[in-house]
Amino acid sequence: MPYTVKTDPQSGRFDIAMESDNFIVRTARLEDVSEQWAGWLNDPIAAMMLNAKPRDFSLDELRDYVRSFDQHSRILAVVLERKSGRLIGMSIAEFSPDRRQVRPSVLIGEPEFRSMGLLHEMEQMAYEIYFDGFKAEAVVSNVLAYNEIAIAFNESRGWRLAQRLVGAKKSARTGEMIDVLIYEFTRQMWEARKSAGQKP
Numbered sequence: 001m002p003y004t005v006k007t008d009p010q011s012g013r014f015d016i017a018m019e020s021d022n023f024i025v026r027t028a029r030l031e032d033v034s035e036q037w038a039g040w041l042n043d044p045i046a047a048m049m050l051n052a053k054p055r056d057f058s059l060d061e062l063r064d065y066v067r068s069f070d071q072h073s074r075i076l077a078v079v080l081e082r083k084s085g086r087l088i089g090m091s092i093a094e095f096s097p098d099r100r101q102v103r104p105s106v107l108i109g110e111p112e113f114r115s116m117g118l119l120h121e122m123e124q125m126a127y128e129i130y131f132d133g134f135k136a137e138a139v140v141s142n143v144l145a146y147n148e149i150a151i152a153f154n155e156s157r158g159w160r161l162a163q164r165l166v167g168a169k170k171s172a173r174t175g176e177m178i179d180v181l182i183y184e185f186t187r188q189m190w191e192a193r194k195s196a197g198q199k200p
Contacts, residue, residue, distance in 0.1 A: 003125045005133040013071040016129065020121035024080040025091055028066055032078050037087060038062045040109030050107065051144055053172045073099075079108065079118065088113045093130075100137040101184075102130050119153060131187050138186045144169060145179035158193075159183040 003018040017026040038057040040046050047054040057065070069076040069092075079089035089108040095101070104126070108114045130136045141159065143150045155161075162184045167177035 003129060005129055011072070014075055015071075016075065016077055018122055018125045018129070019082065020118075020125070022082050022116065023088075023118050023121060024082050024085075025077050025122060026080070027071060028069070028076040028078045028090065030063055030066055032087060033059055033062045033066060034087065035059070037090070037109065040107065043109070043111065045111070046107060046109060048173060049147060049150075051169060051172050051178075079106070081113065086110075089118070095134070095136075099134070101140050102134060102136045102138075103140045103142060104130075105141075123157070127185075127190055131190055136187070138184050141183040143181045143183060145181060151181065154183040157185070158189070159185045160189070 004016070006015040007013070008015070015027050018024070038059055038061075041050070041052055042054050042056050044054050066076060068074075073095050075093040077091040077093075078087055079091060080086060081088050088110040089106060091104065091106045094103045096103075106119065108118065127139070130139050140162075141150070141154055143154065145151075145164075160183065161181060163182040165180040165182065168180040169178045170176070171178050
């Protein structure tokens with residue numbers, strides 16, 4: 001499946017595009033801003049996954065949010081259904097200051113697309129971009145302890161639980177302190193799987 005990573009030589013901004021059987025992930029643009037996207041955080045499930053209070057964003061707030069990403073140390077992409085071109089989600093990749101670690105996150109804003117296999121379809125390409133394109137040494141996932149879907153996905157893909165931060169986050173919904181689980185998938189793990197002929 002095709003993917004491209006281009007870099008602006010002056011600004012260092014990345015322009016990313018990935019395409020699978022059912023989805024397209026590409027760098028976000030201001031023209032992607034819509035009422036549909038602005039309403040995603042009003043979905044209680046999406047808000048819970050992001051540890052945020054349900055609310056609507058105004059279009060101006062959402063445009064400011066898109067502009068806040070420098071597309072170099074913090075990269076914002078949108079997820080589209082390939083067949084229709086419909087905007088269904090967003091993806092963020094944030095780099096550590098030394099760029100040795102990248103922390104990705106994905107939000108599927110349209111509920112009917114949440115169990116359609118986006119992560120499985122894009123996984124191989126994402127690893128190639130992180131490790132070959134960005135030269136990262138590890139992909140890291142910070143997961144709230146109640147996010148059973150993300151925990152199950154990370155563990156099913158062989159990610160290592162590197163650390164548990166007890167009471168590290170305050171719940172936006174209840175105010176209680178929540179544990180944060182830090183999972184990682186390293187370059188060494190990726191190379192070992194490739195050498196063994198396994199799909200990462």
